[in-house]
Amino acid sequence: xxxxxxxxxxxxxxxxxxxxxxxxxxxxxxxxxxxxxxxxxxxxxxxxxxxxxxxxxxxxxxxxxxxxxxxxxxxxxxxxxxxxxxxxxxxxxxxxxxxxxxxxxxxxxxxxxxxxxxxxxxxxxxxxxxxxxxxxxxxxxxxxxxxxxxxxxxxxxxxxxxxxxxxxxxxxxxxxxxxxxxxxxxxxxxx
Amino acid sequence: xxxxxxxxxxxxxxxxxxxxxxxxxxxxxxxxxxxxxxxxxxxxxxxxxxxxxxxxxxxxxxxxxxxxxxxxxxxxxxxxxxxxxxxxxxxxxxxxxxxxxxxxxxxxxxxxxxxxxxxxxxxxxxxxxxxxxxxxxxxxxxxxxxxxxxxxxxxxxxxxxxxxxxxxxxxxxxxxxxxxxxxxxxxxxxx
DNA sequence: TGTACATCAGTGAACGCGCGTTCACTGATGTAC
DNA sequence: TGTACATCAGTGAACGCGCGTTCACTGATGTAC
Numbered sequence: 001x002x003x004x005x006x007x008x009x010x011x012x013x014x015x016x017x018x019x020x021x022x023x024x025x026x027x028x029x030x031x032x033x034x035x036x037x038x039x040x041x042x043x044x045x046x047x048x049x050x051x052x053x054x055x056x057x058x059x060x061x062x063x064x065x066x067x068x069x070x071x072x073x074x075x076x077x078x079x080x081x082x083x084x085x086x087x088x089x090x091x092x093x094x095x096x097x098x099x100x101x102x103x104x105x106x107x108x109x110x111x112x113x114x115x116x117x118x119x120x121x122x123x124x125x126x127x128x129x130x131x132x133x134x135x136x137x138x139x140x141x142x143x144x145x146x147x148x149x150x151x152x153x154x155x156x157x158x159x160x161x162x163x164x165x166x167x168x169x170x171x172x173x174x175x176x177x178x179x180x181x182x183x184x185x186x187x188x189x190x191x
Numbered sequence: 192x193x194x195x196x197x198x199x200x201x202x203x204x205x206x207x208x209x210x211x212x213x214x215x216x217x218x219x220x221x222x223x224x225x226x227x228x229x230x231x232x233x234x235x236x237x238x239x240x241x242x243x244x245x246x247x248x249x250x251x252x253x254x255x256x257x258x259x260x261x262x263x264x265x266x267x268x269x270x271x272x273x274x275x276x277x278x279x280x281x282x283x284x285x286x287x288x289x290x291x292x293x294x295x296x297x298x299x300x301x302x303x304x305x306x307x308x309x310x311x312x313x314x315x316x317x318x319x320x321x322x323x324x325x326x327x328x329x330x331x332x333x334x335x336x337x338x339x340x341x342x343x344x345x346x347x348x349x350x351x352x353x354x355x356x357x358x359x360x361x362x363x364x365x366x367x368x369x370x371x372x373x374x375x376x377x378x379x380x381x382x
Numbered sequence: 383t384g385t386a387c388a389t390c391a392g393t394g395a396a397c398g399c400g401c402g403t404t405c406a407c408t409g410a411t412g413t414a415c
Numbered sequence: 416t417g418t419a420c421a422t423c424a425g426t427g428a429a430c431g432c433g434c435g436t437t438c439a440c441t442g443a444t445g446t447a448c
Contacts, residue, residue, distance in 0.1 A: 001442040003391050011391080027305060029220035032434060045438090046392040054435065102307075108357070113304045114218060116293075116359040123362040130357055131366070154370060155350060155377035162353025163346070166299065166321055168307040171314040175322070179345060186346035192409040194424050202424080223401060236404085237425040245402065 012050045014040045020061040020068075024110035025103035028058055028118070059121040065107040066129035073136055086140035086156075087188045093160045094184040096177060099167050108133075109164040133157055159183055203241045205231045211252040211259075215301035216294035219249055219309070250312040256298040257320035264327055277331035277347075278379045284351045285375040287368060290358050299324075300355040324348055350374055 003011065018040040022031045033054060037044040051057045076092055077085035092098060093106065102110040108130065115126045137153035144152060163183030170176040209231035213222045224245060228235040242248045267283055268276035283289060284297065293301040299321065306317045328344035335343060354374030361367040
């Protein structure tokens with residue numbers, strides 16, 4: 001039975017957020033429409049009233065996950081001195097909590113090595129996400145020149161993404177936690 | 192028709208190296224047996240004379256790719272002063288050439304975010320690979336205490352893996368190359 | 383504002399296809415004497 | 416060393432299954448007058 005415009009928009013948003021979680025949890029290729037649509041409270045037949053293809057959903061879900069990640073980082077930085085803000089962002093990112101919850105965490109770490117093979121729209125969205133996070137980090141490095149800040153922000157993000165991905169691969173809890181600690185300590189000055 | 196023991200061993204090795212390339216090129220989930228077995232010069236029916244399952248092949252292919260990567264790093268370090276050796280390894284890793292050839296490069300970067308969801312055998316092999324690379328890098332940091340060297344080697348590897356993965360996602364050549372340059376420069380002292 | 387009809391969100395079954403795995407078969411290799 | 420037979424590597428077709436996508440259908444919503 002037909003739904004109101006408002007309901008349709010809600011359904012669409014629900015599909016995107018559910019898919020964004022599923023993709024990060026199980027990977028894009030390993031997430032089938034029939035598997036996650038019930039999680040959104042729908043049968044999978046209705047999917048194509050909202051999206052042209054799975055690829056289109058991938059792009060939008062990726063965008064949503066990046067927006068969510070960046071908003072969280074902005075919230076962590078708000079009302080803080082630059083140095084403190086950077087430390088807060090890095091520490092949250094390289095935390096056991098983030099490691100253990102890929103489904104609600106950074107998509108660059110959750111599906112990083114899959115994004116390379118996604119279509120142009122998704123690649124562009126992911127690229128923009130990287131640039132936005134680099135800018136956000138560079139904003140916390142006010143003591144450097146703009147170029148130096150961006151360069152340092154870039155390598156900081158690389159260390160964050162690499163550290164989180166590797167910590168998730170490591171099968172020994174202790175070694176995994178040490179990976180998080182070592183990478184975090186290399187990025188924050190004090191402590 | 193039956194093959195000799197020697198031929199069988201060659202076939203098995205050929206399957207592993209072909210699969211190791213295919214997994215890194217297209218991802219594990221997106222690589223089907225029927226797709227890569229012809230690349231190894233075989234029909235896919237014979238696969239199960241060599242392996243119990245795709246999962247077993249994944250584990251062995253992952254091991255082969257890591258062995259290959261580590262051997263290459265050892266070769267780059269041989270006959271060099273520690274500092275020079277570290278710079279050689281980092282520069283080769285964060286190079287456009289490595290970025291553009293994931294199929295023969297580091298599996299941690301090529302399939303990093305998939306490895307987390309692989310079975311126990313593969314996780315263990317990947318974990319060992321991480322530890323071996325960290326040790327290899329730590330060996331090039333003789334001016335630090337063993338613990339400090341391992342900690343720095345750990346964050347160095349994280350930056351390498353994160354930098355390469357991000358550079359492969361970025362759809363703008365210039366930005367991608369800058370990602371490699373910025374991460375490389377953050378890891379090597381001079382220049 | 384009320385009515386008549388067109389639209390379309392969501393259902394559930396079905397489509398063709400490719401997946402990992404199995405199997406009957408072939409004939410060269412390995413083994414036992 | 417030679418012979419007879421068992422083994423098994425590789426082929427190619429087939430298995431059941433789940434994939435992304437399509438479709439006929441339902442009935443509430445949106446639109447036109």
